[in-house]
Amino acid sequence: MTSGHFGQTGIHIAACVLAAMAALAPARVQSQESAGSSTLQGTVQGYVRDSTGRPVANAAVFLQHATGAETLATQTQIAHTDSEGAYRFAALPSGTYSLRVEKSEYGVATLGPVSLAEKETKQIDLALGSRKTSEPQGALPKKAATGKPAPTPEFFDEPQFTVAGVTQATNSGGHGSDIVLRTAEALARATVSLSKESAPSSSAAASAATESSLRDAVAREPENFEANRRLGKLLVDNEKAAEAVPYLERASRLNPGDDDNSYELALAYAGAGNPERARTQARALLVHQDKTHSAKAHQDRAEVHRLLGDVEEKLGNPLEAVREYQRAAELDPSEPNLFDWGTELLIHRALEPAIEVFTKGDRLFPKSVRMLVALGVARYARGSYDQAAQCLVSASDLAPDNPTPYLFLGKMQSVEITPTEESVERLARFARLQPDNALANYYYAVSLWKQSADAADSDMEGSARVEALLRKAVHLDPKLGAAYLQLGILYAQRADFSPAIAAYQRAIEVSPEGVSLESEETLEASHYRLGQAYLRTGDKARAQEQLRLHDQLARKRKENTERKRREIQEFVISMRDKNSVSQ
Numbered sequence: 007m008t009s010g011h012f013g014q015t016g017i018h019i020a021a022c023v024l025a026a027m028a029a030l031a032p033a034r035v036q037s038q039e040s041a042g043s044s045t046l047q048g049t050v051q052g053y054v055r056d057s058t059g060r061p062v063a064n065a066a067v068f069l070q071h072a073t074g075a076e077t078l079a080t081q082t083q084i085a086h087t088d089s090e091g092a093y094r095f096a097a098l099p100s101g102t103y104s105l106r107v108e109k110s111e112y113g114v115a116t117l118g119p120v121s122l123a124e125k126e127t128k129q130i131d132l133a134l135g136s137r138k139t140s141e142p143q144g145a146l147p148k149k150a151a152t153g154k155p156a157p158t159p160e161f162f163d164e165p166q167f168t169v170a171g172v173t174q175a176t177n178s179g180g181h182g183s184d185i186v187l188r189t190a191e192a193l194a195r196a197t198v199s200l201s202k203e204s205a206p207s208s209s210a211a212a213s214a215a216t217e218s219s220l221r222d223a224v225a226r227e228p229e230n231f232e233a234n235r236r237l238g239k240l241l242v243d244n245e246k247a248a249e250a251v252p253y254l255e256r257a258s259r260l261n262p263g264d265d266d267n268s269y270e271l272a273l274a275y276a277g278a279g280n281p282e283r284a285r286t287q288a289r290a291l292l293v294h295q296d297k298t299h300s301a302k303a304h305q306d307r308a309e310v311h312r313l314l315g316d317v318e319e320k321l322g323n324p325l326e327a328v329r330e331y332q333r334a335a336e337l338d339p340s341e342p343n344l345f346d347w348g349t350e351l352l353i354h355r356a357l358e359p360a361i362e363v364f365t366k367g368d369r370l371f372p373k374s375v376r377m378l379v380a381l382g383v384a385r386y387a388r389g390s391y392d393q394a395a396q397c398l399v400s401a402s403d404l405a406p407d408n409p410t411p412y413l414f415l416g417k418m419q420s421v422e423i424t425p426t427e428e429s430v431e432r433l434a435r436f437a438r439l440q441p442d443n444a445l446a447n448y449y450y451a452v453s454l455w456k457q458s459a460d461a462a463d464s465d466m467e468g469s470a471r472v473e474a475l476l477r478k479a480v481h482l483d484p485k486l487g488a489a490y491l492q493l494g495i496l497y498a499q500r501a502d503f504s505p506a507i508a509a510y511q512r513a514i515e516v517s518p519e520g521v522s523l524e525s526e527e528t529l530e531a532s533h534y535r536l537g538q539a540y541l542r543t544g545d546k547a548r549a550q551e552q553l554r555l556h557d558q559l560a561r562k563r564k565e566n567t568e569r570k571r572r573e574i575q576e577f578v579i580s581m582r583d584k585n586s587v588s589q
Contacts (some may be wrong), residue, residue: 048122049389051094052130053580054087055173055546061091062134065109069095071102100124107132113579127389131358132274133170133580147174167359169332169351171578172325188567190387191415192524196414197383198349200376201342213244231260235267244269247277257258265295272313281320288314308338312346324354324575335363341371345380352384356463356577361382375401379414387417392426399428402435409443414434416449425453435473444483451475452492472496480512487517487528494535503539510536518560530559 017495050069065087085093093107098108104118122128220237227233232404234257241250254271268291275284284589288310295307312588314329331347344367351360364381371377382397395418401411416433425433436443437450451472456470473496479489494509513532517525535550 031144034484047097047099048125049094049096049128050098050103050105050120050122050130051092051096053091053170054093055091055130056112056134060173061087061089062109062112063087063089063091065091065093065107065112065134067093068106068108068133070104070106071098072524079493080376090484092222095182096123100126103131105132109134123390123393125391129388131356131576133578161180165359165362167356167579168360169328169359169577170358170580172354172575173578174572188527191571193383193386193414193417194349194352197279197376197380200379200410201346201349213240215542216240217244225589228256229260231257231264231267234260235264235270238267242274242277248279250274251278263294265291268294269306269310269313272310272363276317276320281317284320285314285317286341286544288317308343311337312343315346315350319350324350324577328577330355339369339370341367341374341377344370345374345377348377348384350379351577352380352387354575354577356579357384357388359577359579361388368568373404373412373429375405375408378404379411382414382418391418394427395426399426399432402432407439409440409446410462411437412449413445416445416452419449419453419456425456427480429453430457442482444479444486444489447475447482448486448489448492451479451489455492455496469496469500485516487513487525487532490516491528491532491535494532494539498535498539498542499569501542503543505540507543510539523586526559526563530556530563533559 009165025581043218054065054067056062067085067087069083069085070438071082078291081245083095087093100123100190102119102121104116104120106114106116108114113455115134117130117299118133120128120130129431136551197278217237217240220233220240223230223233224237228302234253236359238254241253251271251274254267254274254437257264262404262448268287272284272291275281275287287380291309291310295310311330311334315327315334318324318327318330328347328350329344335343335347343364348360348367351357351363361381361384364384365375367377368381378397378401382394382401385391385397386394395415398411398415398418402408402415407409412433416436419429420434430450433446433450433453436446440446454468454475475491476489476493480486480493483489490509490513494506494513497509510532514529514536517528517532519526519529533552533556537549537556540546540549540552
């Protein structure tokens with residue numbers, strides 16, 4: 007796969023994750039509307055944990071703000087962690103900060119400088135080790151396992167973090183309203199799906215002919231190593247891993263020292279749903295490769311570590327997974343290896359390290375669209391919304407015909423108070439380039455609607471344009487519940503409740519419960535809006551029924567969401583070098 011080029015599978019997965027979840031997007035965040043000038047102030051918050059991932063209570067956290075010329079003058083605030091290890095500094099002006107955390111029976115950890123923008127919320131987690139703690143685990147080694155110096159491209163100035171452990175999620179770990187957090191989680195899942203894209207394969211007819219020919223060859227010579235290996239590899243490439251296993255196993259018995267076949271067999275085990283055997287096979291291959299000092303073996307080791315990262319994640323071992331991805335990136339700092347390392351950090355909410363990896367990945371691969379998309383998602387999850395939008399804008403400029411950056415940008419801007427001018431312009435381009443794309447019309451409509459809602463001179467002409475785009479979206483995709491919901495909101499704003507009620511009812515019809523979390527959120531919001539519309543028309547009985555359904559769905563959705571969040575293991579991050587634990 008070339009950087010910046012996305013397969014249709016990845017685009018489809020991302021679109022499915024992003025589409026219906028936008029249902030709640032039009033709801034304005036009242037707390038931010040009423041905050042006035044306080045929205046210009048930021049927040050620094052996070053958790054303090056020990057090296058095993060346990061929360062450290064009553065630790066002293068010092069936040070130092072550089073206020074003078076050349077950061078010589080400072081102001082310091084002090085907070086203490088609660089029983090869950092949480093701390094928080096609110097109402098902070100923009101500027102440069104540093105953090106220090108200490109407790110008598112632990113060492114001291116420091117971090118900084120950290121820049122805080124206006125309205126930004128930064129999540130900064132710190133890990134304290136005992137005074138006997140040695141150098142943090144997981145750091146990038148200076149040399150490759152072969153004993154020869156590893157390649158040292160610009161990226162490998164050593165990262166400023168190391169993954170010290172994992173802990174069960176103790177809270178949502180997000181920023182702002184719950185809808186923002188849910189959006190960030192959906193965007194992270196969609197970003198991970200982009201790493202599963204594959205390069206375009208040959209035509210189905212040609213592949214079928216090759217498979218038939220190889221099956222004939224194996225039937226004629228069942229003990230032919232090359233015929234078995236080639237057939238097994240073709241089946242793996244065509245996502246027929248279970249069928250590939252016996253051929254690759256036979257090839258392995260015929261020539262156990264062939265590294266390429268051993269790797270394909272590990273892939274086949276993983277694809278066939280047997281991650282334990284895949285891990286055993288991959289580790290055995292690493293032992294064999296360790297005896298080889300060729301350049302090819304060096305690069306092949308990176309592929310094996312990357313496969314082990316996939317396997318360990320499937321086995322529920324995220325700490326081992328992230329270390330395997332990191333090792334792969336060290337051995338071969340390719341775009342796929344860096345992307346997988348960053349997404350593993352992102353999905354486990356290690357946001358600052360993920361941003362570091364994606365930022366340096368973007369520097370190495372400036373034409374990689376998905377690297378910029380991932381950087382935008384990580385910044386969004388951290389609370390840096392304007393920076394996140396700019397990443398998606400830049401990604402769309404890199405590949406104007408690629409729908410992926412627009413889909414992510416549309417979802418991001420749908421929960422902002424006001425989308426940026428650049429965001430609106432790029433979504434307009436998306437609708438212009440892909441006029442038959444329902445989501446392109448829907449996201450552009452939402453951006454115009456939110457822009458006009460904040461304008462002092464909002465007019466009917468703009469409202470009519472939004473309505474036309476939404477009607478086109480539901481015509482192109484009659485099951486796009488989010489667009490029906492937005493139409494209902496638009497009609498209700500005009501106090502035109504009859505079509506609003508019809509639109510909400512249609513949104514409910516096309517958003518069945520149990521299909522996906524995004525569909526359920528559209529359903530939940532539609533019941534609430536429909537209840538409000540019935541209240542405005544004096545139909546209290548129907549209003550109460552709709553609000554009862556909304557409350558029922560909201561409770562169920564909250565329980566499911568909290569359960570899934572509890573299942574996520576979060577990485578405990580230690581800062582390295584000058585930011586590492588001191589003695």
